[in-house]
Amino acid sequence: MPDKRLIVLTVFGNDQPYIIADVCGIVTDANLNIVAVEQNALHGLFIMFMIIEPINSDDSSEDAYFRLKDKAKQLPLDINVDLVSQSTALKSVHKDLQVFTIIGRDKVGILKAISNALANFRVNIERMHHLAHGELVALEMLVDASELRDLKVLRDVIQKTCDEVGFDTIIQPDTPFRKRRRLVVFDMDSTLIQGEIIDELAKAAKVGDKVSAITHRAMAGELDFRESLNERVALLKGLPVSMLDEVAADIQLTTGTYELVSTLKAMGFKIALISGGFKFFADQLKEQLHFDYAFANDLEIKSGKLTGQVKGRIIDREAKGEIVREIAKKEGLTRDEIVAVGDGANDEIMLKNSGLGIAFNAHDLLKKVADGQLTSANLLGLQYCLGATDRGVARLKDAQET
Numbered sequence: 001m002p003d004k005r006l007i008v009l010t011v012f013g014n015d016q017p018y019i020i021a022d023v024c025g026i027v028t029d030a031n032l033n034i035v036a037v038e039q040n041a042l043h044g045l046f047i048m049f050m051i052i053e054p055i056n057s058d059d060s061s062e063d064a065y066f067r068l069k070d071k072a073k074q075l076p077l078d079i080n081v082d083l084v085s086q087s088t089a090l091k092s093v094h095k096d097l098q099v100f101t102i103i104g105r106d107k108v109g110i111l112k113a114i115s116n117a118l119a120n121f122r123v124n125i126e127r128m129h130h131l132a133h134g135e136l137v138a139l140e141m142l143v144d145a146s147e148l149r150d151l152k153v154l155r156d157v158i159q160k161t162c163d164e165v166g167f168d169t170i171i172q173p174d175t176p177f178r179k180r181r182r183l184v185v186f187d188m189d190s191t192l193i194q195g196e197i198i199d200e201l202a203k204a205a206k207v208g209d210k211v212s213a214i215t216h217r218a219m220a221g222e223l224d225f226r227e228s229l230n231e232r233v234a235l236l237k238g239l240p241v242s243m244l245d246e247v248a249a250d251i252q253l254t255t256g257t258y259e260l261v262s263t264l265k266a267m268g269f270k271i272a273l274i275s276g277g278f279k280f281f282a283d284q285l286k287e288q289l290h291f292d293y294a295f296a297n298d299l300e301i302k303s304g305k306l307t308g309q310v311k312g313r314i315i316d317r318e319a320k321g322e323i324v325r326e327i328a329k330k331e332g333l334t335r336d337e338i339v340a341v342g343d344g345a346n347d348e349i350m351l352k353n354s355g356l357g358i359a360f361n362a363h364d365l366l367k368k369v370a371d372g373q374l375t376s377a378n379l380l381g382l383q384y385c386l387g388a389t390d391r392g393v394a395r396l397k398d399a400q401e402t
Contacts, residue, residue: 004086005061006035007068011048013077015041023048023079026071031055032064040127046077097126097174098151100141100158103374103381104167111139117161121154122147131384138384142174159373170372170385172356177336181386184264185324185350187342188275188282188296191360192261192289194252197277198232204243207235221345221365225276225316229297237308241301244280251281256380261289263383266396272327274320276346295323321349339386341374342366358382 011023020039027034027050035051054064065083072079102114118125124144132138145151155171162169172178189196202211211232218228261271272293275282282296300309313319328338336355340347343362351357351369359370360379367373374381383393 005083006086007032007052007061007065008082008084009048009050009052009068009072010080010082011046011050011077012079013046015044015046019046019077020048022075023050023077026074027052027068030064030067030071031059032068042129095126095144096146096148096151098143098145099172099174099178100143101131101170101172101372101381101385102137102139102141102162102167103169103378103384104137104162104165105135105377106133106137107165107167110137110165110167113161113165114141114158117157118143118154121157123154131388132381132390134390136378136380138381140384168372168374168378168381170356170358170374170382172371172385175336177334177355179387180337181269181339181356182333182337183270183272183327183331183339184382184386185272185274185327185338185340185354187344187347187350187360188273188285189277190343191341192254192257192273192285194254197247197251197281198236200247200250201236201239201243202232204247205236205239211235218344218346220363221348225346226314229276229310229314229316233299233306233310234308236299236306239306241304241306244299248281248284251285254379255377258289260380260383261291263388263393263396264386265290266400267383267387269386270327270331272323274315274323274350276315276320276344293327317346317349320347321353324350324353339382341382356385358385 013019024034031054032052033055035053037048037050039048052068054061061083065081069081072081102110104110115125126142126144128139128141130138131140145154148154158169158171186192196215199208199212199215202208214223214228214232217223218225264271270292273282273286273291273295275296277296279296279298282294285291286294295315297310297315298312300307300311324338324340328335335353338354339356339358340351340354341358341360342350343360343366345363345365347366348369351366357370359366359373361376362370362373
């Protein structure tokens with residue numbers, strides 16, 4: 001009967017040059033093959049985990065175990081060698097790894113709350129480290145969800161736990177695509193900018209209450225967006241174009257918008273704005289923040305006034321989803337390489353057509369289809385879900401300044 005056992009090697013010690021080469025050397029000298037390896041060095045401490053098998057099929061696992069155990073005595077390290085069943089060893093390799101990024105303002109007890117919630121689901125934390133310190137904290141956890149029947153249940157519990165302590169969470173599978181995102185698509189109103197522009201135009205047209213009520217119901221998914229847009233724009237008929245400039249001058253970016261977009265651009269991301277708002281304002285934001293693309297509804301203007309009509313393509317939820325696919329095709333990207341961020345029901349298909357969908361300060365409908373959520377104070381935290389760290393951001397800034 002064939003030997004189904006494998007050797008597990010764990011190494012602890014002070015980090016130093018050649019330590020990995022030395023450990024690999026004793027494995028090779030023992031005529032063994034490395035099946036899997038994980039290694040980390042933190043604050044001068046070296047940790048390594050290996051799964052090892054004999055090279056020759058007629059070499060018994062037990063003989064190999066004793067050879068390696070003898071070779072390990074040559075190194076001034078704390079080395080443990082264990083012989084375990086193949087199923088037990090490979091279980092540590094074939095895992096359902098998920099990455100939890102926890103973002104918020106520093107608060108005592110957040111790590112305890114999250115780790116308790118994970119433990120209650122028998123979810124093991126494989127690795128965790130801080131991506132950002134200071135006023136905004138970002139903590140990344142790599143967890144094994146192999147024991148879970150329904151990851152969505154855990155997502156909901158973790159988000160509820162974060163809500164209770166004022167944090168946000170974004171969950172994504174630990175796949176190669178996680179570090180290959182190339183395009184970030186944003187909504188505009190109540191996402192990158194504060195408030196809804198159409199509500200500000202309505203105030204200028206003295207129909208603020210009527211339009212605001214329609215806007216609220218549309219964003220919550222209670223009204224068809226196309227119908228509600230036409231209804232609201234009709235109420236703006238006769239508004240002078242000069243009022244658009246006045247409203248544009250008062251637009252306030254959401255906290256962290258400029259820093260986030262600057263960092264993502266420096267990291268090589270393409271940035272797109274796909275808005276159910278208006279082209280007049282989207283084009284200005286594109287120029288201000290150096291976006292690669294901007295799509296929005298075009299207000300019809302005649303004789304220096306709004307006609308109360310929208311011309312051309314209506315950017316509703318279906319159009320937003322189609323535009324994501326159009327950009328992806330032009331850029332040669334797959335769905336998994338796209339990130340989308342929005343706040344309302346109009347963004348649902350846009351998020352679904354992306355590999356990572358983020359609900360920002362969002363209505364409940366959008367939270368249900370999103371991979372995670374960010375609240376208004378934590379928009380900048382998105383960069384830490386896409387590969388940024390405090391140290392990396394500092395280096396990017398230094399490079400830009402020089």
